[in-house]
Amino acid sequence: MKPLLARLLLAPSVTLLLLWMIVPLSMTIYFSSIRYNLLYPGENEFIGLLNFEFFVTDPAFIPSVINTLILVGSVLFITVVLGIALATMVNAAFWGRGIVRVLLISPFFIMPTVNALVWKNMMMHPVYGVFAWISTTLGFEPIDWFSEFPLFSIILMVAWQWLPFAVLVFVTALQSLDQEQQEAARIDGATGWDVFKHLTIAHLSRPIAVVIMIETIFLLSIFAEIFVTTGGGPGYDTTNLAFLVFSQALMQYDVGVASAGGLFAVVLANIVSLFLVRMIGKNLDL
């Protein structure tokens, strides 16, 4: 193929993504430096870094950054650790494996808004929820999950959604694990744990990198689960950066401050993705 033609075929994608990146981003930068509240049209003078000051000194700011990191970190931890554990258990021929796989992957296809509503109402409701019923049956007080452990509840919901993905990726990867190598190690006197630690984990390093990368992309911008269940509360307990920017923009109509917040989210995502791209670049042979 002629180089010119190759470029021509590539051009639409690159142009669109470049536009998608540059146009809104430069507009965000511009908005973040002016006074821009939809409730006060026409008063759009330049105010320098004032919007950033407003955003950063907002009492919700620090909690939202911390919540974002806790949310991403916890879900990654839960899904990777449990995912590997489950995958090693499930990775054997047993009766009904096909059905088990189908059941396991299902939560991944449930849309976030439905996930949130089902968990909030039918699972975690303090009176009528299934969890409350289990607690009462076992003789404990039912827990009001969303007011007592709001962030944990969100983490649980999101982890439920992403665990299946991790499990299936790891199961797929384990199937290509060298069985003979494992048996050889066992014959040489390695315990099951040794084999797991030195062979399985080593074999899984690339899948782990892939799972972490894909999940992080989606987890940094968790929004619907919070929007539908807690609305960021109680207080700021479940406000993450995405939700904070949303509430500045579409609830307080302050485009300027919201843009400043958006830029902050972009910077945070870039810091995270810098690590990720390095990691994935190493682990994916291109």
Place this chain on the structure above:
Amino acid sequence: MSSITRQHNIQLWVRGIFAWLVALILFFPIFWMVLTSLKTEIQAIAVPPLLFFEPTLENYSIVQERSDYFKFAMNSIITSFGSTFLGLLIAVPAAYSMAFSPTRSTRGVLLWMLSTKMLPAVGVLMPIYILFRNLGLLDTLTGLTIILTLINLPILVWMLYSYFRDIPNDILEAARLDGATVGDEIRHVVLPLGIGGIASTALLAIVLSWNEAFWSLNLTSANSGTVAAMIASYSSPEGLFWAKLSAASTLACAPIVMLGWVCQKQLVQGLTFGAVK
């Protein structure tokens, strides 16, 4: 020998039972949602929860009547299929070009594309919102389709790239020697060999678009709301209408979950960009 076999058998049994248990626990919320949708509102909030009851389909007809499920579903279908089609139209040539005539910058371009996916949606929400308002695209199917196309484009290019790369270059060389043009190559070699990959990519794009919530919630309302937006409207604290909520949720998820069941393997492989096989 026999004791080892027996031990092995027991181990298999334990694993099997464990796997079933975990799968059933993880599936339980979905099962419960479908079950609740078949109850009356009073049965839905019974304590202890009811497992056996006379099922009713009443909730489904009420949901359809009240929030016009078919309209929202139609919007979801139009936007997810439309954006997938548009996305493939743009991504297939790009992936083809990168897979079959890579340059020194290919790797950089691929990583850069993926990095645009890490640009958080909130970072560009305001400009897009205002642009859409000024262009009259707010709450239109066209607007949402454009956005969905753009946010899924990097993943489409990546997936297609990893599938195309698996097509042996020799076949293309042979076609070229026989005097095939690029058009012939795409039509007679890449499409037939890559059709499986293209199909998986399309499926994943449909799933992602169908379940997308951030942009659908922020850019649409009555006119072009998708099922994701319809469900969110049920979160308003009007009281406990769990049976209807469950019916609406089941309707919203059923098409995609069933699609997912049919092609779970390809979807997972696709979403890991072929790095896990």
